[in-house]
Amino acid sequence: MFYPHGRRRGFAYLPLLAFLAICGLIWWQRAAILGSLASFLDVGEPPQKAEAAVVLAGGWHGERVLRAGQLVKEGFVPLILLSGPISSFGENECGPATHFAVKQGFNEAWFQCIPNTSTSTREEAQAVLSDVARRGLKKILIVSVASHLRRARGIYRQQAPQGLEMIFVAADPPGYRLREWYLSREGRKEIFLEWTKVVTSPFGI
Known part of the structure; x- marks a missing residue:
């Protein structure tokens, strides 16, 4: 035409x-x-009564361990299990985390350590779930920062033994609002890094 x-x-x-x-x-x-x-990264659920709260490693600002302490205060769990890989200067992460929580007013008797040598969430899951099985726990709350939960949930569900119920509870990210992450340098770093891990995790990277 x-x-x-x-x-x-x-x-x-x-x-x-x-x-x-x-x-x-x-x-x-x-x-x-x-x-x-x-x-999208935050798959946090409302907490439920459980036998213990498991705090995943890496919350160096204290947001994870303080969230777990609040769960004890609110009556959801009687016990907090801290994942304790070796971190700064060869020290187990449980010590500084417990000390920090106690300084914020939480009871030291609530905290127990799961020592491990993990360098990734996948390795950490193996150590944590092995310890949980050894203790005979059937229902746990898994606590991590909100931006980490989707990846952690996928890994833990892959490795969890049959009969273990896991509720994933979010701690607020330190220093920024999750949905406004792009407004702060800390938020941009954390969300970019987490998305990089989400994309590469299926390839074992």
Whole structure:
């Protein structure tokens, strides 16, 4: 079909106009889109009564151990098990975590250590679940920072023994709001790193 020259030239701009419209829509919705990247990682559940709370390693700002202490205070669990790999200067992580919690007013008798030599969440899960099985526990709360929970949940569910019920409880990330992670340097680092791990974890990286 024959089109006048001017009309053909108008059609040529349609892909560019569509692209600009899409870019404008993304920019307009940028807060919702960026926020959803972080909220997708948070699969935290309401806490339930259980036999123990297991605190995963790595909460160096204390957010995980303090969340677990609050769970004891609220009557959800009587015991806190701290995953304790070797961290700074060859020291087991349980010691500093317990000391920090006690300084915040929690009872030292609530805390017990699961010493291990893990360097990844996958290795940590093996050590933690082995200890949980040895203790004969059937229901536990697993506590980690909100941005870590989706990856941790996938790994722990893969390795959990039959009959063990696990509830994943989120601790708030330190220093930033989860859905506003892009507004702070700490948030940008944490969410970028966690998404990198989510993408590469299935390949054993």
